Amino acid sequence: MQIFALPSQPAPIPRGVPLLPYEAPQLGRNIWLNEAILPDPQQVAERCLAQQNWLYGFPQRQERWPGMRFHGALEPAELASVEAWVKEVTGARRLWVAQAPDGAQLDFNVAQLVGQHESGPRPHTDSLALCRYAAVIYLNRHADPDAGTSFYRLRYPNGAIGGNLCRAPHRNLAEALGVRGLPLQAWHEEARVANRFNRMVLYQANRVHSATRYFGSELRDKRLTAVFFWMAQ
Structure with a gap:
């Protein structure tokens, strides 16, 4: 995991602005990597690419999510192995998939296929009401390493660097910051996990993160x- 330095002389955080708590990214504490999570990743990738039942997001349809996706990326035995590792490294006794109040299904065990012109980095946190941990498995054998997962800190208009977590009573950044969205310039990239075939990155879902880029x-x-996305106990 690559850590990026702060500005040499960061400005003080202005008074009266929304604040986010801060916790430094640390492997084995709040971010975990598995360099060979699947026994046969090429088979999984080929199975995904052969799918005919993709759902289409932006720009094909006016959705908030980009590219294409479908539910059921991993088969039950593959998923069970992944979840056993998640429990091992986090200490969770039980994992489950939460359901939104309106009954909507979370995008759990979903394959996502996104091209370079379909989206860019969108720093966000996942809803505290719906998940505690989130994870990504990279499935391109010849991926751009700089198209992995990035973690961010809030950057104020005067250049001051703030926190990187959303905590209760807020469920998401919109509640914590009082705005529905911020431009990429409002975030300082603090850490980056490279995109490597069959690597899984697992992290606390309330940590500000995004795909670094697409290709x-x-x-x-x-x-x-x-x-x-998992809830955990």
Whole structure:
């Protein structure tokens, strides 16, 4: 994991602005890596690419999410192995998939295929009401390493660097900051996990994060991942 330095002389945080708590990114404490999470990642990638039942997001449809996706990226035995590792490294006794109040299904065990012109980095946190941990498995054998996962700190208009977590009573950044969204310039990239074939990155879902970037323009060379969201106990 690459850590980026702060500005040499960061400005003080202005008074009266919303604040986010801060916790430094640390492997084995709040971010975990598994360099070979699947026994046969190429089979999983080929199975995903052969799918005919993709759902289409932006720009094909006016959705908030980009590219293409479908539920069921991993088969039950593969998913069970992944969840056993998540429990081992986090100490969780039980994992489960939460359901939104309106009954909507979370994008759990979902394959995502996104090209370079379909989206860019969108720093965010996942809802505290719906998940505690989130994870990504990278499924491109020849991926751009700089198209992995980035973690961010809030950057104020005067250049001051703030926190990186959303905590109760807030469920998401919109509640914590009082705005629905901020431009990329409002975030300082603090750490980056490189995109490597069959690597899984697991992290606390309330940590500000985003795909670093996307790549490719054809089905077989776009950024392919499997994503997961768990509640834990």
